[in-house]
Amino acid sequence: KPVKELTQHQAAEEAADLRPQLIDWGKQYYDADAPAVEDDVYDRVYARLVALETAFPAIVTADSPTQHVGGSARGDLPKVRHEIPMLSLGDVFSIDELKDFDARLRENVPANYAGFDYNCELKIDGLAINLHYENGKFVQGSTRGNGQIGEDITANLATLPSIPKTLTRPLTIDVRGECYMPKQAFLDLNQRREAQGQAPFANPRNAAAGSLRQLDVQVTADRKLATFMYNIADYDPLDTRTQSGLLDELAELGFSTNPTYQVAHDMDDVQAYITTYTGQRADLAYGIDGIVIKANPLPLQRAMGATVKVPRWAIAYKFPPEEVETVVTDIEWTV
Numbered sequence: 001k002p003v004k005e006l007t008q009h010q011a012a013e014e015a016a017d018l019r020p021q022l023i024d025w026g027k028q029y030y031d032a033d034a035p036a037v038e039d040d041v042y043d044r045v046y047a048r049l050v051a052l053e054t055a056f057p058a059i060v061t062a063d064s065p066t067q068h069v070g071g072s073a074r075g076d077l078p079k080v081r082h083e084i085p086m087l088s089l090g091d092v093f094s095i096d097e098l099k100d101f102d103a104r105l106r107e108n109v110p111a112n113y114a115g116f117d118y119n120c121e122l123k124i125d126g127l128a129i130n131l132h133y134e135n136g137k138f139v140q141g142s143t144r145g146n147g148q149i150g151e152d153i154t155a156n157l158a159t160l161p162s163i164p165k166t167l168t169r170p171l172t173i174d175v176r177g178e179c180y181m182p183k184q185a186f187l188d189l190n191q192r193r194e195a196q197g198q199a200p201f202a203n204p205r206n207a208a209a210g211s212l213r214q215l216d217v218q219v220t221a222d223r224k225l226a227t228f229m230y231n232i233a234d235y236d237p238l239d240t241r242t243q244s245g246l247l248d249e250l251a252e253l254g255f256s257t258n259p260t261y262q263v264a265h266d267m268d269d270v271q272a273y274i275t276t277y278t279g280q281r282a283d284l285a286y287g288i289d290g291i292v293i294k295a296n297p298l299p300l301q302r303a304m305g306a307t308v309k310v311p312r313w314a315i316a317y318k319f320p321p322e323e324v325e326t327v328v329t330d331i332e333w334t335v
């Protein structure tokens with residue numbers, strides 16, 4: 001039936017049927033490189049979902065394929081392999097679990113690192129990216145993807161003023177960080193989209209993801225995206241040997257880094273940092289969804305390594321979500 005003859009409830013029901021179908025088709029196409037259906041079938045169903053959500057913006061859901069990309073949810077971008085995988089992060093949801101993490105880490109560090117410091121960082125709510133430089137020149141930018149394989153979004157990232165084209169030193173490095181959409185830019189964008197009868201983005205992270213994976217880079221350029229860089233795949237080319245020093249050195253090289261990081265000597269300092277920024281969260285110009293606490297000595301990070309997916313030397317403290325029972329993430333300590 002034509003969308004305009006539907007009630008909102010009917011539109012919501014039809015959209016709820018279409019989303020999982022499109023996501024499933026999209027996954028098969030993207031992951032398996034084997035399109036489940038012909039492009040025209042996918043595109044017709046996708047267009048129907050867009051029509052339903054445009055006519056009834058209230059039915060849009062965060063997981064809708066329309067929220068994640070400019071075009072279809074299909075992997076129409078070339079893929080990039082991260083030579084050094086981009087790790088994930090274990091997470092905890094209470095100070096007690098954080099103290100457990102600290103106690104276990106301190107039990108397991110080599111004796112010469114006893115009493116190591118942490119570095120505390122805000123956990124920016126954006127999209128993790130990798131920036132590859134050769135001899136100090138920006139040559140490729142990509143999304144984190146699944147940690148091993150991401151998407152090439154070089155042209156999109158090249159439009160961001162915060163990403164240096166040339167570093168202050170001719171280094172060949174891979175720098176990782178978060179691309180985000182500031183809160184105000186997000187509000188303005190959604191106002192424009194609704195004024196044009198388009199589905200609004202559910203949150204700034206989806207808006208950043210959708211803005212980065214645009215095939216038309218001018219669209220990306222207009223979205224006021226920003227970055228905070230926080231890691232390097234291999235720190236040997238740098239002078240610093242601490243996480244806090246890394247953030248200073250990345251800034252010296254020309255990167256945008258978040259200035260709120262702080263060295264913590266113990267869990268009391270960490271807790272004070274968490275209290276401070278839990279209170280300031282609403283006033284920040286960008287979204288955060290927690291705090292990341294990292295062992296500060298870089299050689300200790302390397303010594304402790306990572307389990308299959310997560311470093312043993314870092315943890316994300318997540319703000320309590322609305323109503324979800326706490327899930328304890330077990331990091332296996334035996335290799």
Ligand SMILES: CC(C)(C)c1nc(N2CCN(c3ncccn3)CC2)c2cc(C(N)=O)c(N)nc2n1
Nearest residue numbers: 087088089121122123124125128178230231292314
């Ligand atoms: C280098 C390590 C692995 C310790 C690391 N990993 C991070 N993340 C991993 C998981 N990521 C992820 N993303 C999508 C799916 C699964 N994991 C998203 C980035 C960090 C994210 C932030 C931030 N957001 O501000 C930050 N200040 N430091 C990070 N540090």
